[in-house]
Amino acid sequence: PAGYRALDDASLRDFLAGLPDLRDRLGGRPPDWSIIEVGDGNLNLVFLIDGPEGSLCVKQSLPYVRAAGESWPLPLDRAFFEQSYYRAVAPYSEGLTPRFFYYQPELYAIVMERLSPHIILRRGLIEGRRYPGAAAAVAEFAARSTFATSDFGATLEEKAELMSTFARNTSLIRITAEVVFTDPLANSPRNRWTSPALDGLAAEFRADSALKVTVAEWGRRFLTEAQALIHGDLHTGSVMVTETDTRVMDPEFAFVGPIGFDIGAFIANLVMNAIAQAGHATPGDDRKAEADWVLSQVPVFWDTFSSRFLALWDEKARGDAYPPAMFSNPGDAAVLAGARKAFVDRLFADAIGYAGVKTIRRILGFAHNADFELIADPARRAPLEAKSARLARTFLLEPHSFRTPDDIVAAVKAL
Numbered sequence: 001p002a003g004y005r006a007l008d009d010a011s012l013r014d015f016l017a018g019l020p021d022l023r024d025r026l027g028g029r030p031p032d033w034s035i036i037e038v039g040d041g042n043l044n045l046v047f048l049i050d051g052p053e054g055s056l057c058v059k060q061s062l063p064y065v066r067a068a069g070e071s072w073p074l075p076l077d078r079a080f081f082e083q084s085y086y087r088a089v090a091p092y093s094e095g096l097t098p099r100f101f102y103y104q105p106e107l108y109a110i111v112m113e114r115l116s117p118h119i120i121l122r123r124g125l126i127e128g129r130r131y132p133g134a135a136a137a138v139a140e141f142a143a144r145s146t147f148a149t150s151d152f153g154a155t156l157e158e159k160a161e162l163m164s165t166f167a168r169n170t171s172l173i174r175i176t177a178e179v180v181f182t183d184p185l186a187n188s189p190r191n192r193w194t195s196p197a198l199d200g201l202a203a204e205f206r207a208d209s210a211l212k213v214t215v216a217e218w219g220r221r222f223l224t225e226a227q228a229l230i231h232g233d234l235h236t237g238s239v240m241v242t243e244t245d246t247r248v249m250d251p252e253f254a255f256v257g258p259i260g261f262d263i264g265a266f267i268a269n270l271v272m273n274a275i276a277q278a279g280h281a282t283p284g285d286d287r288k289a290e291a292d293w294v295l296s297q298v299p300v301f302w303d304t305f306s307s308r309f310l311a312l313w314d315e316k317a318r319g320d321a322y323p324p325a326m327f328s329n330p331g332d333a334a335v336l337a338g339a340r341k342a343f344v345d346r347l348f349a350d351a352i353g354y355a356g357v358k359t360i361r362r363i364l365g366f367a368h369n370a371d372f373e374l375i376a377d378p379a380r381r382a383p384l385e386a387k388s389a390r391l392a393r394t395f396l397l398e399p400h401s402f403r404t405p406d407d408i409v410a411a412v413k414a415l
């Protein structure tokens with residue numbers, strides 16, 4: 001489109017130089033700024049800019065899927081939806097996302113806080129590091145942002161506004177529909193797996209009609225259950241951390257969808273990291289303690305999410321579902337609490353299903369996880385990927401075996 005160009009060092013310098021507030025934030029003169037491009041995700045350009053007085057991060061859409069190249073075109077408007085999400089959740093997410101500063105609509109470029117010395121949670125976990133507050137912070141973020149935008153925390157008019165904005169995020173909703181829910185169990189040329197040792201597993205999964213119909217049902221629910229504004233890609237690569245600070249980023253896949261999709265994504269990625277730890281073992285460091293620690297964050301995550309969601313429902317109910325006006329009798333409280341608990345229990349069941357789907361796509365689909373990919377030796381990597389995929393199939397086909405997060409922990413330990 002007119003006005004769009006993929007930014008480079010010179011054009012980014014010019015762009016920021018023309019924005020007085022941001023220029024002041026960096027300090028000095030544009031030639032004094034250092035600029036590096038660090039995007040390592042599947043889709044976008046990401047620049048870090050350091051000036052004498054401060055720093056910034058600029059994220060820009062490319063007109064194609066970066067990980068695939070120009071042969072896979074992709075509309076630019078994901079940056080619009082990402083900044084729309086940051087704005088929509090800002091009242092509920094103070095300190096839990098990067099600060100958003102500016103959106104340039106013709107460049108499809110977002111200017112935000114450069115997080116430092118944060119690193120991507122997934123990378124830290126792969127290195128065997130621990131982040132004591134991270135799972136609880138992500139859960140707090142998910143509880144606050146989804147409650148406030150659900151029919152319990154928002155009026156039907158407010159929710160309709162969110163739905164009408166984010167339903168247009170069709171390019172990225174389509175990516176999820178295809179690369180998460182469709183391709184991995186179909187014969188898609190975009191699929192790949194990292195070792196011939198997984199050929200049999202891939203064929204077996206693609207021949208499993210019960211598995212395919214279950215994944216298709218979760219795909220239908222993903223497209224139709226408009227419960228709240230969700231992040232849409234809440235894996236450990238969408239979280240930046242230090243030992244004391246946690247920020248959720250990269251919400252470009254946001255739309256009004258099922259809350260369990262975000263919850264299941266985070267759980268699946270913790271579980272995959274825990275299973276992958278053995279592949280990062282070195283002589284004298286078997287990584288068992290690290291795997292146990294990562295796994296211990298699954299109950300921390302779920303318990304924090306569920307208790308905070310319920311607490312917010314108690315304190316801030318104002319929506320048109322379970323309207324507070326209906327429940328003013330003292331005798332209503334216990335029954336209402338039971339109904340709320342039942343709703344949250346259903347979110348856990350949903351999370352198990354979506355965790356299964358989100359795991360299989362990372363092993364048999366287009367986009368894989370560094371947790372496994374960084375295990376160089378396929379003879380070590382493939383069995384761990386196979387274990388994860390088989391656990392995912394159990395999530396999908398035997399969901400009643402997973403009623404609590406401790407059931408997930410026990411199943412991983414029994415692998």
Ligand code: SR1
Pocket residue numbers: 041042043065175176179180233366367
């Ligand atoms: C074609 S993009 C594949 C994946 O990258 C993003 O990180 C999302 O997870 C998406 O599914």
Ligand code: MG
Pocket residue numbers: 041042233238250
């Ligand atoms: Mg991303």
